[in-house]
Amino acid sequence: MTVESQITLEPAHPEEARALLEIHGAAVHQTASSAYPQAILEQWSRRPITQARVERIRQRWIENPNHRMVVAKHKGQCVGFGFIDKGGELQGVYVHPDYGRRGIGASLLARLEQEAIVLGLSALTADASLNAEAFYSKQGFEVIEHGVHRLASGQEMACVKMRKSLSGL
Numbered sequence: 050m051t052v053e054s055q056i057t058l059e060p061a062h063p064e065e066a067r068a069l070l071e072i073h074g075a076a077v078h079q080t081a082s083s084a085y086p087q088a089i090l091e092q093w094s095r096r097p098i099t100q101a102r103v104e105r106i107r108q109r110w111i112e113n114p115n116h117r118m119v120v121a122k123h124k125g126q127c128v129g130f131g132f133i134d135k136g137g138e139l140q141g142v143y144v145h146p147d148y149g150r151r152g153i154g155a156s157l158l159a160r161l162e163q164e165a166i167v168l169g170l171s172a173l174t175a176d177a178s179l180n181a182e183a184f185y186s187k188q189g190f191e192v193i194e195h196g197v198h199r200l201a202s203g204q205e206m207a208c209v210k211m212r213k214s215l216s217g218l
C-alpha cells in the first residue's frame with residue numbers, strides 16, 4: 050500500500066501543537082532553506098521548540114476560533130498541516146520534507162478550500178513563500194504581486210501575494 054493511499058485529513062487537535070511545530074520547523078529549515086537567508090529562516094521558525102512556544106501555538110493556531118486547521122496523518126502520525134482564517138487568508142501549508150511531493154500539500158489545500166466555501170468565502174489569498182509559488186500556481190492560485198510578509202517577530206520576508214477564486218469549485 051502506498052503512503053499516499055494511507056494519508057488521512059482531520060481537523061487539528063490541541064494536543065498536536067508540538068508535532069505541528071516540528072513539521073513547521075522541518076519544512077522551513079529543510080524544504081524552504083534555499084529560498085531565504087538563514088536569519089529569516091530562524092525568525093520564521095524559531096529553535097529550539099520550547100514548551101512556552103508550544104502553548105502559544107496551541108492557542109494562536111489550533112484553538113483560535115477564527116481559524117480552520119487541517120492535519121494530514123500517516124498511520125496516526127502528523128505529517129503536514131494547513132490553515133485558513135475566516136477572512137479568507139491562507140495562513141500556510143506545511144508538509145514534512147520526508148513526505149514531500151506525494152500530493153499531501155495539494156490534498157490539504159483542497160480540503161481548506163472546501164472549508165472556505167463552507168465559511169461563505171469566495172476567494173482565498175496567500176502570502177506565498179518564494180519556494181512555494183510553483184506549488185500554489187499548480188493549485189490554481191494567481192500572482193497578484195511580489196511583496197513582503199511580516200512575521201510575528203516583526204521581521205519582513207519576501208513573498209508572492211497570490212489569490213484563488215473559489216467560484217466554480
Ligand SMILES: CC(C)(COP(=O)(O)OP(=O)(O)OC[C@H]1O[C@@H](n2cnc3c(N)ncnc32)[C@H](O)[C@@H]1OP(=O)(O)O)[C@@H](O)C(=O)NCCC(=O)NCCS
Pocket residue numbers: 076077080081140141142143144145148149150151152153154155156175176177178180181183184185187188
Ligand atoms: C509547499 C509545500 C506545502 C508543498 O507540499 P507537497 O506535499 O510537497 O506538495 P504536493 O506534493 O502536493 O505538490 C503538488 C504539485 O505542486 C507542485 N510543486 C510542489 N512543490 C514544488 C516545488 N518545490 N517546485 C515546483 N513545483 C512544486 C508540483 O506540480 C507538484 O506536483 P508533482 O509533484 O506531481 O510535480 C511543501 O513543499 C512545504 O512544506 N514547503 C515548505 C514550507 C512552505 O514554504 N510552505 C508555504 C508557506 S506559505
